[in-house]
Amino acid sequence: MGGIGKTALALEAAHRACRKGWFPGGALFVDLRGYDDDPVTADQAVLALLDALGVRGPDLPATATGQYDAYRALLGERRGRTLLILDNVSDPRQFLPLLPGTDHHRVLVTSRERPDALPVRRIDLDPLAADDAVVLVTRALLDADERDDRPVREPEALRELAGLCGHLPLALQIAAAMLRRRHPRAIASLVRDIREAADRTVVLDGGPGGTDQYGRSLILRPVLETSYRRLASGQARLLRLLALAPGTETHTSTVAALVGLDGATALSQLEELAATGLVTRVRGADGNAVPRWLVHDLVRAFAAGTVAADPDLREEGEAARERVLRFSVMCASLAYARLRWLPGEPEPELFPDRASALAWLDRERAALVAAVQWAAEDRYAYLSVPLAEFLSEYLEWRRYFDDWLTVAGAARDAAHRTGDRRGESVGWDHLGLALRNLGRTEEAIDAHLRALELSRADGDRDGEAVRWGHLANALARAGRPQEAIEAHLRARALHQAGGHVREEADEWNNLALSLHAVGRTEEAVDAHVRARDLYLAIGDRHGAGIAWNNLARTWEVSGRTAEAVEAYGNALELEREFGDWFGAGRTLNNLARVHAATGDPARARAALLEAADAYARAGAPAEAALCQSDADALT
Known part of the structure; x- marks a missing residue:
């Protein structure tokens, strides 16, 4: 692309090569101006090359054919290897007639486009690395004024400026020129101007103009x-x-x-x-x-x-965005279905297994999160809201809670604005889930209450059941187990009435935790067993693994250590089978606690090290570090 630094690199390489004696015949340079309104033709370029070789005036052949013959003859007779630089080519016809006709010399061609039809060795240039981009701007400022200390005083602003320039050498040179013109104003002031612009290329073209040391104009657009x-x-x-x-x-x-x-x-x-x-x-x-x-x-x-x-291009663009949103919703819905799939259910299309669905979501996460935020525009709200819902299972599984907060908030706002009461309820509910996982429990409770109110007002009994269950979990996290029990009972009754076995199992499992918290241990054990059996009946082995872990914890606290260890082992087997590394880390940590309490520090340490590894695989570094620290304390 233009501005990537092709000419600068070619000339610098030529200077270095000549200094090393690689080209005793020197270098010949022609700017073919391939992207100007009137590019230099090969016939025009050969005249410049002949002039550089000393052929001019009466010695210059009268015809183009004679001029090419003279040019090639001179290069053929030239004993010192010569480097020919043909810069800024837009069409192979500009440079093909200028090739020396002998392999004694070397030719370096620069172009924004790849001449794929020709068997030439190609070197693609990328934008600069971030550190190199910072160095370029810093040197450009210090070369002009060695007292300019802004790069030292504002390293973060300088790095952001380099990023806003896309690490493109031309843009960086323009930015440096703008900073020189604006001195002593802060680098941050230019960063702010570029960041706030609708089109940053317009701001970058507001500099002092002029040319660089290679004669190239410092203008971008x-x-x-x-x-x-x-x-x-x-x-x-x-x-x-x-x-x-x-x-x-x-x-x-x-x-x-x-x-x-x-x-x-x-x-x-x-x-x-x-x-x-x-x-x-x-x-x-x-x-x-x-x-x-x-x-x-x-x-x-x-x-x-x-x-x-352009109004016509805007409509074309909006239609394209709508198409890509439909495509994203379709793929995300199938990925969601695969992540929720249980044996005996119809096989979702597109993704043959859970791993392939997760791989697609991992690859597309940034784009999908960005697409949901198009919900700010009413035209796309009807697609962005369901897209957010289909991402929920994945974002929770991968523990991308900040992304979930963003996605749920965008969906909630769009649904409210467009009168989609169910979508707004789901948005509030998922916002509550993300907030709870981020430790913002009181905010989570408020969000779930808002979601519950909307579902009840809309007569959505299935939605109401889900909202009660999620509210119950937030209440339990807030240390309000009795209220949590009441909410779980409401959720369980609604799920039973709707025939939702999986969700009923969830409520038995979570209800048990609150029962245990208020000292109703035997009821908690019974509830965990009910949950486990329901999960197994529908083929939800992962759910059964969670129930085994919770049951083990209840038995552990009750002093039934042998049963707890066996139950933790059952949970661990199912969690590993499912790839639930966060759950495996939790279970291993629980096992370590049991081993330590029963006087077996070696097994406790081994379990903690495995827990640290599992948490690391789950993307939970804080938990991993804590387990590693506990393991180190047992050495």
């Missing part, structure tokens, strides 16, 4: 505009719509939904667009390409600004 104007209509449309996609990386299947094409056609168009340098195929940790695509932040800002400035 014209560079992007020339690349955009060169695109075929289909490629231009693809770039505009990609700029609207949620998240920073977009999977090929999502792109297909976005542009309304089949997967094969979308992939072909993406590959063509990638050849222009305006979109990049993402590489995985192993270096291999994956079916995901990345648009540079500044290209995204430019393309999104192009859409926003």
